[in-house]
Amino acid sequence: xxxxxxxxxxxxxxxxxxxxxxxxxxxxxxxxxxxxxxxxxxxxxxxxxxxxxxxxxxxxxxxxxxxxxxxxxxxxxxxxxxxxxxxxxxxxxxxxxxxxxxxxxxxxxxxxxxxxxxxxxxx
Numbered sequence: 001x002x003x004x005x006x007x008x009x010x011x012x013x014x015x016x017x018x019x020x021x022x023x024x025x026x027x028x029x030x031x032x033x034x035x036x037x038x039x040x041x042x043x044x045x046x047x048x049x050x051x052x053x054x055x056x057x058x059x060x061x062x063x064x065x066x067x068x069x070x071x072x073x074x075x076x077x078x079x080x081x082x083x084x085x086x087x088x089x090x091x092x093x094x095x096x097x098x099x100x101x102x103x104x105x106x107x108x109x110x111x112x113x114x115x116x117x118x119x120x121x122x123x
Contacts, residue, residue: 005039018043018115024074043115045074049097054089056096063101072115073101 005016018041021030026044034040047066049059063073075094102112 005037017041018119020044024048041119043119044072046071048074051076051090054086054093056093056100059093059097060100060104063097064104067105067110069110070118072118 005019008016017039019034019039020043021027024044026042031040031042034042046068047063049062053059059075067073075097077091077094105112
């Protein structure tokens with residue numbers, strides 16, 4: 001995780017202070033480790049279709065139904081360690097889902113923010 005943070009900071013030209021555990025495995029026991037390596041903020045998601053979903057319409061329905069003020073929406077843009085065909089389908093479905101969901105949520109009055117903007121204390 002420490003090496004990943006360094007790469008991201010170099011590419012993004014900004015300090016990385018947060019991380020999301022794989023599979024959204026939020027655990028307070030992980031926080032001290034994050035603090036030791038300079039990423040003390042644990043981030044999770046509140047709304048997410050199945051990670052291997054390939055139907056953008058059903059993905060959008062889940063997101064629209066479950067999103068509320070302050071929700072963090074998690075979508076995968078592929079699957080590591082899976083067949084490339086499935087990973088490509090997941091990626092396409094997520095992109096199509098975003099095209100559907102964003103206008104719908106904007107119409108409902110939602111505003112989109114980055115995690116940093118939403119959790120303003122991450123500076």
